[in-house]
Each structure stands twice: as structure tokens, then as C-alpha cells.
Amino acid sequence: MILLLVCTLPMLSAPLPLREGTGEGLLSLSLPDCIAMARRQSVDAAVALGELKSAYWQWRSYKADLLPEVSLSTSGSYNKRYTSYQQGDGGISYVRNDYLGLNGSLYVTQKLWPTGGTLSVESSLDFLHQSGSGGGNQFMSMPVAVTLSQPLFGVNHLKWNRRIEPLRYREAQARFLTATEQVAMKAISLFFNLILAGEQVGIARQNLQKAEELYKVAGAKREMGTISENDVLQLKLDVLNAHSALTNSESNRQARQFALQSFLDVEAEIEPIVPALPQKGSGEGALHLDYEEVLNHALQNNAFATTMRRRQLEADYNVASAKANRRSVTLHAQLGFTGMADKLGGAYRDLLSKQVVQVGFSIPILDWGKRKGQRKMAESNREIVQGQLRQQAQEFRQDIFILTEQFNNQAEQLRIACEADTIAQKRYNTNIETFKIGSISMLDISDATKAKDEARQNRIAQLHYYWYYYYQLRSIALWDFEKGCDIIEDIEKLIK
Numbered sequence: 001m002i003l004l005l006v007c008t009l010p011m012l013s014a015p016l017p018l019r020e021g022t023g024e025g026l027l028s029l030s031l032p033d034c035i036a037m038a039r040r041q042s043v044d045a046a047v048a049l050g051e052l053k054s055a056y057w058q059w060r061s062y063k064a065d066l067l068p069e070v071s072l073s074t075s076g077s078y079n080k081r082y083t084s085y086q087q088g089d090g091g092i093s094y095v096r097n098d099y100l101g102l103n104g105s106l107y108v109t110q111k112l113w114p115t116g117g118t119l120s121v122e123s124s125l126d127f128l129h130q131s132g133s134g135g136g137n138q139f140m141s142m143p144v145a146v147t148l149s150q151p152l153f154g155v156n157h158l159k160w161n162r163r164i165e166p167l168r169y170r171e172a173q174a175r176f177l178t179a180t181e182q183v184a185m186k187a188i189s190l191f192f193n194l195i196l197a198g199e200q201v202g203i204a205r206q207n208l209q210k211a212e213e214l215y216k217v218a219g220a221k222r223e224m225g226t227i228s229e230n231d232v233l234q235l236k237l238d239v240l241n242a243h244s245a246l247t248n249s250e251s252n253r254q255a256r257q258f259a260l261q262s263f264l265d266v267e268a269e270i271e272p273i274v275p276a277l278p279q280k281g282s283g284e285g286a287l288h289l290d291y292e293e294v295l296n297h298a299l300q301n302n303a304f305a306t307t308m309r310r311r312q313l314e315a316d317y318n319v320a321s322a323k324a325n326r327r328s329v330t331l332h333a334q335l336g337f338t339g340m341a342d343k344l345g346g347a348y349r350d351l352l353s354k355q356v357v358q359v360g361f362s363i364p365i366l367d368w369g370k371r372k373g374q375r376k377m378a379e380s381n382r383e384i385v386q387g388q389l390r391q392q393a394q395e396f397r398q399d400i401f402i403l404t405e406q407f408n409n410q411a412e413q414l415r416i417a418c419e420a421d422t423i424a425q426k427r428y429n430t431n432i433e434t435f436k437i438g439s440i441s442m443l444d445i446s447d448a449t450k451a452k453d454e455a456r457q458n459r460i461a462q463l464h465y466y467w468y469y470y471y472q473l474r475s476i477a478l479w480d481f482e483k484g485c486d487i488i489e490d491i492e493k494l495i496k
Helices: 002-008 031-041 043-065 157-224 229-264 291-301 303-324 370-437 442-477 491-495
Strands: 026-029 069-086 092-112 117-130 137-152 269-272 328-341 352-362
Touching: 026 031, 031 043, 031 157, 031 229, 043 157, 043 491, 157 229, 157 269, 157 303, 157 370, 157 442, 229 269, 229 442, 291 303, 291 370, 291 442, 303 370, 370 442
Parallel strands: 026 269
Antiparallel strands: 069 092, 092 117, 117 137, 137 328, 328 352
């Protein structure tokens, strides 16, 4: 571990706070600040927040559906028409019907999740004014009426929803947190792409400078006759190739610069600061993660575990619904009081009781096995879901194991890359100096240059992998391994 830190110190500087450059519009950006900006203002973060808001209001609608609902209903109508009327002697005549009708009702409805029924309390008042001879006003009141509507022997949809909907909302919250970590992973890739592109520009400039120096030295050696014309031409070609490589690398850096600026929604040119390795909060050095610990946090926090429970419940619910479709029985009962009078006050005196009880049922006699087939299909689908969940659970554990091993091994890969970079640079410098003062083949110089360039780029790539694996594990476990706590967000604050 000490060797790793010593190896990375010359290259990896500690993250610095966000600061703007002076005079050139530069924005020096550390990796933590880049991640914070991506979570705050990137399009990907806005999409994740939009999905969370949709799930939040779906959850709020479900919760509101369990609370009492108060509603007011009013209507009025005026009729003036002639209708047929059969008299006592059997003759039919037409009479004029001219009346004004008004009615209003106030309802309070409560769904009963333990039974799946609905309980409502109603108060209503009807007014009828009939014109013409013998006409007048009539009032009919129903001060209070209690109504119960209760399905019997059927599936209780409300009770199932009380088990499924909380899991669905928890799943949405976990998916949002995972999405924010995935935004960080994308920011890391774009950030290191820009670092690598800048490193490639530096390499290209160094190679061009050395190629021009070697070409001048080769010219002097050619005059002394110590080098062939072929080697001089090869060095001239190397200068041209170095010019071309520099132009291409600068174009590539501009493209990577634009990609990161667009993702972070900033206009200033970004100057990325090469980050150090993440460390434990106690300062014990680079992180080493335990598979069981990562798995436990993932099973506790990740949306996958909640999704498994939700899908299992939904499969059970579909089976219960299919079984309940074999018969349908509904009980409807109403108890209240009503009054009638030609004046408003009288309609609330001398009230009469009102009682209504209705029972309806539907039982299929011959359906040619349709309902049995629906039940069997639901049971088969449940078995399929259970098999899929077992398979996905195994893959989930396997992926976490592999990723944890990759992360733990990445520290060693980074140490090797740092050491290889140092050796390749020394070898390259030695070959250049040897060429200047002695004799060395152009093939050796070309090979040393290629090895030096690849080693430097591999050093950046291995550091990129280290950070990427780290945030990938964070996105799965939803656990901050540096601070040792859950990754949480104030959902209510984000929604508002």
C-alpha cells in the first residue's frame, strides 16, 4: 500500500476546490466538484428527478385514495312538455307537465382496506316546483344515510395494494439514488476522457519536440557519415507523423472538452485536476471492500431486492384474482332517514326510516373451463416469475462478487501501471540520450516511444477504472464506503 501511494504521488494531486481561471475563462475542476455539478445540473440528473417525481405523485395518489373523500353533487332541470296519460276509463289524453327540479347531495366516502368494501355517509335535499293549477312546492330531505357496499368472496384489491404500493415507491427511491450514482459514473468517464485527451496532447507535443531534436542531431551525424540516409529520412518522417498526431490529439481534446461542458451545462473551458484515490474516513489508506459487506448493503438498499419482493407479490395477487373470478357476490346495505313537506323546515320533521338491502351474485354455470384456464395460467406465470427471480438473484450476487474483486485488484493494477510508466519514461530518455552521443537503431527509439506513450495512457486508464469501479459499487450498494453510511436524499425537499 505504501508503494502504491509513493507511486501515485508524483502524478495524483489531491482534489482542489472549484475555481475559475483568470483572464482565459478556465475552470479548474476537481473530480468531486465535477460529480457534484453533474448531479445538480446535468440532463441525466433532471431525467432521474422527473422519474422520481412521477413515482412520488403516484404514491401520494395511492395514499390519498385510502383517506375519506368529501364530494358535493348538485343538479337542476326545467321541464315544460306534454305527456300521454291513461285515464280510469281507459282513454288516453295529453297533459301538460311544467316543473322545476333542484337537488344537492353531500357525500363522505371511505374505503375499508381490511375488507375491501366502501362506507359512505350521504346528506341530500331535493326541491320540486310544479307550475299550473294545483301546482306548488315540495321538499324531500335525507338528513343522513349510511351506505355499505361490500364484495364477498372476492379478492381484496385494497389490501393487496397496501402491500405492493409501498414497495413500488421504495423501489422508485432506490432507483433514483442509483441513477444519481450512474450520473456520477458518466461524469467520471467524461472527466477522465478529458484528462486522457489532455495527456495525449502533452505526449504528442513531447514527441514532436524530441523528433525535431533527433532530426537535427541526425543531420549533423549524416554530415560526419555516422548515420545512413535511410535513418535521416525515417526521422524526417517521424517529425511529420508527430505533427499529424499533435493535430489529431488537439482535435480530440476539443471534442472531449465539448462533451464534458455539454454534460455539466457550463460554458467555461474546463481544466480537470487529476484526482487521488478514495480513502476511508479514518485515513487508513486506499479502500479494500469486503464482498459480504457490499452484498448486505445491496440487498438492503438496492432497488433490485425491493423489485423481487414486489414482483413476487404481484404474481401472488394475479393468482388470487384469478381464483376470485370464479364467483362474484356483492352486499349493498343502506340505512337512513327521509322526510317530505311542502316547506323546507317540514322536510326535516317527522322523518321516516329508510332501509335498503341488496345482495347480488354471479356464478358461472358453464364457461368451458375459461376461468380454470385463467387460474392455471396465473399459477404458471407465478412459477415463471419465481424461477426468473432466483436466476436474477444469482446473477446479482455474482456481479457484485466480480465487481468487488475487480475493484480490490484495481489498486494493484494501478500500482503496476505507475511503475511501468516510470520505467518506460526512463527507458525512453536513455534511448534519446544514447542516440545523441552514440549509436542506437531507429527501431529501438520507435519501440521506446510507443512503450512510453502506452504506459502513460494506461496509467490514466487504470486510475479511471479505479474510480469507475468504486462508483459502480456505490450505485449497487447505495452505501458511501468512505464515510461508512447510507447514500440518502431528502426526497420531499427534492420534489418541492
